[in-house]
Amino acid sequence: MELPHLCVTVDLEEWYHTLWFDAGEVVNRHCGGKYPKGGFLGPLKEILALLRRHRARATFFVLKEIAEGFPEAVRQVHDEGHEVGSHGYRHGDLSADPKFEEKEAETRRLLCSIVGEGVRGFRAPNLKVNGDMIDSLGRIGYSFDSSIMPSVRIPGWYGGFAPQHPYKPSRLDPRRADGGSGFVEVPLLVFPGLRLPAGAGWFVRNLGASYVRAAAEMQLKLKRPAILYVHPWEAAEDPGFPEVPGHVFRRVGRYVLGALEVLLSELDAKKATVSEMLQEWS
Numbered sequence: 001m002e003l004p005h006l007c008v009t010v011d012l013e014e015w016y017h018t019l020w021f022d023a024g025e026v027v028n029r030h031c032g033g034k035y036p037k038g039g040f041l042g043p044l045k046e047i048l049a050l051l052r053r054h055r056a057r058a059t060f061f062v063l064k065e066i067a068e069g070f071p072e073a074v075r076q077v078h079d080e081g082h083e084v085g086s087h088g089y090r091h092g093d094l095s096a097d098p099k100f101e102e103k104e105a106e107t108r109r110l111l112c113s114i115v116g117e118g119v120r121g122f123r124a125p126n127l128k129v130n131g132d133m134i135d136s137l138g139r140i141g142y143s144f145d146s147s148i149m150p151s152v153r154i155p156g157w158y159g160g161f162a163p164q165h166p167y168k169p170s171r172l173d174p175r176r177a178d179g180g181s182g183f184v185e186v187p188l189l190v191f192p193g194l195r196l197p198a199g200a201g202w203f204v205r206n207l208g209a210s211y212v213r214a215a216a217e218m219q220l221k222l223k224r225p226a227i228l229y230v231h232p233w234e235a236a237e238d239p240g241f242p243e244v245p246g247h248v249f250r251r252v253g254r255y256v257l258g259a260l261e262v263l264l265s266e267l268d269a270k271k272a273t274v275s276e277m278l279q280e281w282s
């Protein structure tokens, strides 16, 4: 029987794009008020080397600012056989922007011109997506979104009931499947049944690689794809900002790279990009 899919996804952004703390204040205090650019390049190199070692292809959702500043890094990701998608034109809540469609179409054009082919996937910054955005994404030319954590609701964070496998999202509510269009939602990994969130680097670092591995094993046993996501800054050393809450950079660096190594080598799955998985998903 065909193996189920493990899709590693990477949100290509800098450490100060996370909304866990006031990045502006940290940048003022520690970086002389100037946002340092390119800190993601070192950890990206490590992630690419790790994927190469495991012959695993992954999907990279690229923030527009990264694509503008570092097109050659995005091209390298693509040239190594990975999929390039969009992580939006700005790292904030895009769900209330009346110009979302226009601005995101521009992001897709930029990414397509860098990789020289169509770009299919989108992941909303901070996983904040709504029905209007889904509608726009389809019109812009994307064919899937991967911004839903179908977990129990975690106030102020994310969650809420949604299918735990790829589905066609409703235009009114992306958490509901109505099969109305060809557009697909690819939800992130949660524990089947319990619906505890699991598919993010934060869980790897704060609850341990074995927590994420257990969720992935259960999901794969059900013959459903397991979708994980990490950020390059999670594979870098702790920048050591004393005012940032401990959980934000907890066990970043070696621990995360080691955990990915374990997940890639021990999970019995086909390591594929989201688009490759969708081609075989039924």
Ligand SMILES: [Zn+2]
Pocket (backbone or CB within 6 Å): 011, 013, 017, 087, 091, 125, 126
């Ligand atoms: Zn992000």
